[in-house]
Amino acid sequence: MKYQVIHTTNYIYQSAASLCHNIMIQIPKDWPFQKVESFEYSISPEPSYSIDRIDFFENKYLYFSIEKSHSKLTVTAKSKVELSSPAWVTVNPKMTQPWEEVHAWLHSTDAMNDIRQFYLESKHVDFVDGIKEYALQSFTPGRPIMEAMIELNTRIFTDFTFTPGFTDISTPMSTVFETKKGVCQDFAHFSLACLRSIGLAARYVSGYIETLPPPGKPKLVGADASHAWIALYIPGLDWVEFDATNNLLVDDKHIRVAVGRDFADVTPLKGIVYSVGKQTMKVSVDVRRPEEVIL
Template identity: 70%
Template sequence: MKYKVTHTTNYIYEFPATLCHNLMFQIPPNLSFQNVEEYSCDISPKPSSEIERTDFFGNKYLYFSVERSHKNLTVSSKSVVQLTVPPWISVKPSETMPWEKVVELLHSTETSTDVRQYYLESNHVQFVDGVRAYALKSFTPERPIMEAMLELNTRIFRDFAFTPGFSDISTPLEKVFKHRKGVCQDFAHFSLACLRVIGLSARYVSGYLETLPPPGKPKMIGADASHAWIAIYIPGHDWVEFDATNNLLVNDKHIRVAVGRDFADVTPLKGIVYSGSEQEMKVSVDVRKLKTE
């Protein structure tokens, strides 16, 4: 599968801003199953400084500043990405390690700290009351970890309603759990809480889905904006990705951008602006399948 991704953010200020500093996480990485053929970013007005860096989690990001008066800021990133089927698609869930054994390994020195850091709480992933009991309905004693994760993924898909407008990024996980509704970021954060509270390592994944599905196929939920899902660490198979919003074991239709503990680590665009007025933000995402040669 080959896709063209266009992610455009437009800030409109009531009165001119004099200065802004920004961090942008919209640069897809090259992976064994994802090849980035083209990438570009257009920023208007032209930044005074612009530097591409790599963060603690290995994500590429762009820092830029605009140091002159402006009433609009437009950031448009474009990429062409070739995807192949990831290796975990061929894994037999029943043959993966019992989840309790994975917990033992994670809490020993046999596993690197790069993996172990993902079983801790984070800004948006708190161990609220009831989450552990919810998780253990799928993670029963001695059950293979991938088999249990597939069931948890399905339960979240069935129990929670995708409800745009119910939450924003400041909505606490406790409220999402209580009302059983939210958007893809909420489903990802809840999935992470379920896994981390029982001692497993899991990380947040940001990216995109195809905007328009093939003829006769249903449109995937979350395709009109940047998307989010999770990856759980399974010994022998590394990080395996699941999308509870669409009840999927992630395949060759998900374009990966960045990974972190939660949304706060990989916000698509964030920054500080010096202005004495209100601002409006408009975001559009378009993901189109391209014909392969």
């Protein structure tokens, strides 16, 4: 499956900014089941300095600075990728290891630290009261890890209500758990908290997913959004991805951009601005198959 993604971010400053430093994490990379055919970006006003780098989690990112007065910043990233089905979609979940065996391996010296770091709490993933008990309803003694994860994914999808605008990045995990409301970012963080609270390694995945309009309705340009889901480490299968927002074992419709401990590690665009007054931000994301691209 091939996709084109256009991600545009506009910042408008109440008072002109004299200087800004920014990090853009919107650059997809190749995976065994994802091939990046092209990537390009544009920034207005033109940066005074920019450089491509790779972070601790091996995500690609762009650092840039604008060292002149500007009242608006526009960043557009355009990607073309080809996706294929990951190997895990053909696996029988009942044939995977009992989750306790995976836990024991992760907490031994046999597991690499690059994997083990993902069973710890992080900035947006804390083990609030009751979360371990919630996870253990699915992760019962001796249960195959992938089978248990699929049930947990389904329970979160069923128990929680997708509610745009109810939360923001500062909303505590306890509020999300108590109200059972949020968006994909919240559901990903909650999934991670469940898994890490029982000692399993799981990481945050940021990217995009195609959203389809109602039958008979045209697809609106810019109506898509960034998406978030999680990956659970299963020995022999590597990082297996699950999307609680859509109750999916991820296949060939999720476009990966970056991975980290949580949203703080993979914020699409962040930085420091030297200005006074308020600023407004507008984000537009458009995900299309090549045959749907509007020229």
